[in-house]
Amino acid sequence: MTNNGITRRALFAGGLGIAATGLLASCSTVTRSTDVKAINKAVALPDYVPWTGGPEPVLPKTSALMPSAFRRIPDRLVPTARKPGDGSTVHGSVPTNSPVPPTKGSNPYWQGLDERMGIDLDLTITPNADFGNKFATQVAGDTLGDVFTVFGSFPYLPQFLEAKAQNLTEHLSGSGVRDFPYLANLPTASWRGTVFSGGIYAVPVPRGPLTSQVLYRRQDLFEGLGVDPSFSSLDEFVQLCREVSDPHANRWALASVPTSILAPMLDLPNQWEHSGGTLTHMYELDAYQDLLDVSRRLIAEDLVHPDSITAYNGKVWLVQGSALMLSDTYSAIPGIVQQATPGSGFDLTTAPFVGPSGAKAKPWLGDPNNAITALAAAPDDRVRTLLEVLDWCASPFGTEAWMYRKFGIEGRDYEMQDGSPTLTKTGNSETALGEFPLQYFTECPLPLFYSGRPGMTDTVYESLASWLDDGLPNPTYGLYSPTNSTKGPAVGTYATNAINDILLGRAPVSSWKGVVRDWRRRGGDAMRAEYEEALQARAGS
Known part of the structure; x- marks a missing residue:
């Protein structure tokens, strides 16, 4: 509960900590891990330019945070203007919560992604339970690829990104993001999770208020x-x-x-x-x-x-x-x-x-991102090509690209039933239950749309509308706290164990005051001081 993110992100606290430490030991260009102000230095965030080329939401936006609401797929999908890729191979490392889909050679849906994106998409897909260890191995072997998902809570994250990821500030800061209209459609709150050491080092994997x-x-x-x-x-x-x-x-x-x-x-x-x-x-x-x-x-x-x-x-x-x-x-x-x-x-x-x-x-209010996605350092033309690919991945509801990402090939991966696409058994396998891990490159702001259950759109909308502006x-x-990065997992485990002891009756509720004193001594006070310093550094960003 100290800004450690969801449970699966804590997987990085072990093996990756060792790998990151070794990686950074010989690198003199990265910001020192204890320089809180430098690590949390502000930068001009990308302009927010909402996409207006698709269908009108069926329910009004009662809050700036409210996702767009739809009950059905529009009759006319917005076509993709062009293929974003240049025919090259794009190597990526991503996690998955769904069953790992069939490999490209036996997966026509994946082959269709290649065709639509104009690349040879080569993904290393790892189940979430194993992703931390796999990531550590890839860091040590320098095999992360061109595009790689990064969860936000492991030691030395800013230093790792400075050492191994492309600084995207010149491409995405301010009006620069307007070259990538679907990335410009990502909310400002999500971009705040990509800023380290005065630069933009990643692209968000946004979830918005639906993480609440x-x-x-x-x-x-x-x-x-x-x-x-x-x-x-x-x-x-x-x-x-x-x-x-x-x-x-x-x-x-x-x-x-x-x-x-x-x-x-x-x-x-x-x-x-x-x-x-x-x-x-x-x-x-x-x-x-x-x-x-x-x-x-x-x-x-x-x-x-x-x-x-x-x-x-x-x-x-x-x-x-x-x-x-x-x-x-x-x-x-x-x-x-x-x-x-x-x-x-x-x-x-x-x-x-x-x-x-x-x-x-x-x-x-839940954190705005599920993860962030970094690009390997590369020449400028390669970086722009990869950003074009990520822009395609962020194409929103109402586009042909979104429809294909989620449902695949009609008649094979999905059938239309009462006006709603329904995944077939083959589609569930090939598209990974509609959550093909390309979504961990980046994603559009999640809409309120539940195929075959239009009433659920209204249920979720009414729930969100009742509280979003008060969240x-x-x-x-x-923000980055060095103490939270290195000691946060252990301090969090200490507090969680004490909480469970109380909940299960092994310790009285009155013991909590002593736990808090220990929590502060073990790192809570240091985290507070560093976050306060970080807030000052980010003021106005």
């Missing part, structure tokens, strides 16, 4: 039990959980303790609270101890799935009905509904956010 957590409900199961799932206070929420939980029937209210949902009820900041140039971590606030207390009670009363801490599998439990509510990101919806049995009556809704004592909720971002996103 929401509370999903099995509306059909609540109705079957005759229970209204609404609540307007913390006490009502706990009572609702009691009403529907029945361990003897293999049914629990919650897949896990929904920290991101409880936090707004207690008015907790998103990791850090920034006021008057000073940062206070949520761990240090009395309300966090209240959060631990209610979380412990939820587990002690058997209202949370018993495997939530040791063997978590929340999406499956929600679909199976052993958990009636699940806290997960908005971007998890496709994976959830894909597991539901057709015709089963599966009905997914979202719970409204609730603030403290009737006040308006201020939910946590709390993590004020340290995109």
Whole structure:
């Protein structure tokens, strides 16, 4: 909870730390790892130029952060103006959350990507569970390729990028990005995560507000039990959980303790609270101890799935009905509904956010990027060609390129059913469940579109519209703290272990004050000071 990103990013903390240290030892051109102001120096970010060449969203943009909403594929797709590539081979290193797709020789969809992009796309695709070790090996062997995905939490990230990645500032800063209209369509908040040492060293892999957590409900199961799932206070929420939980029937209210949902009820900041140039971590606030207390009670009363801490599998439990509510990101919806049995009556809704004592909720806004993508240092014409390729990868909803990336070849990878593209068994394999890892080069701002489930667009839109302008971002996103980089994983593990001890009843809630003192001594205070210095360095960016 100290700006370490999602769990899979922590994979880099081990092997890559050793590789990066060795790589940088002989490099005298990189910024010193302890020079916080230099590492966090600001730069003119790329202009934001929203793309206006596609279909009109079916619902109004109630917030600058609101994704464009669509219920169906437009009748006319915007054609791709030209092939971005020059016929050369582009080597890339990417992770995947989906099954690894068939290799190009037996994958007509991949062959079609080559044709449309004008390149020979050579990808090293690694499952997320193995990506950290694979990346470390590639760093050590200098085999990352032309384009490589980088997650944001491993030691010496700015120094690594300075040493091995192309500085893209002259191509993308300010009006420069206008040469790449789809990259110019990426939000400013996403570009902030690509800036190190006064330069733009990567392209975002954006996710926008869909990385934020929401509370999903099995509306059909609540109705079957005759229970209204609404609540307007913390006490009502706990009572609702009691009403529907029945361990003897293999049914629990919650897949896990929904920290991101409880936090707004207690008015907790998103990791850090920034006021008057000073940062206070949520761990240090009395309300966090209240959060631990209610979380412990939820587990002690058997209202949370018993495997939530040791063997978590929340999406499956929600679909199976052993958990009636699940806290997960908005971007998890496709994976959830894909597991539901057709015709089963599966009905997914979202719970409204609730603030403290009737006040308006201020939910946590998720980080704007999933990852960033760097380019290997290369001559200027090669860099521009690669940026053209990435621009194609960012082509938005409503374009032929977007449609092909997501669904592939009609009649082979997908069939049109009631006006919606539906992946076939072959398509699920060849396109990696519609998430071919080319999406980790970069991606367009994610739209609200759920093929075959037009009502889900309205469900998500209404949920987001209720809170987006009140959402709390993590004020340290995109900033670099040397202490967090080198000690953050260990400090985070220490805090997580202490939290689990309290939740499982192995330690009293009152022990938390001692944990916070230790957390500060182990690195929390140093991280605070460095982030405060970084905020000053980035002021006005």
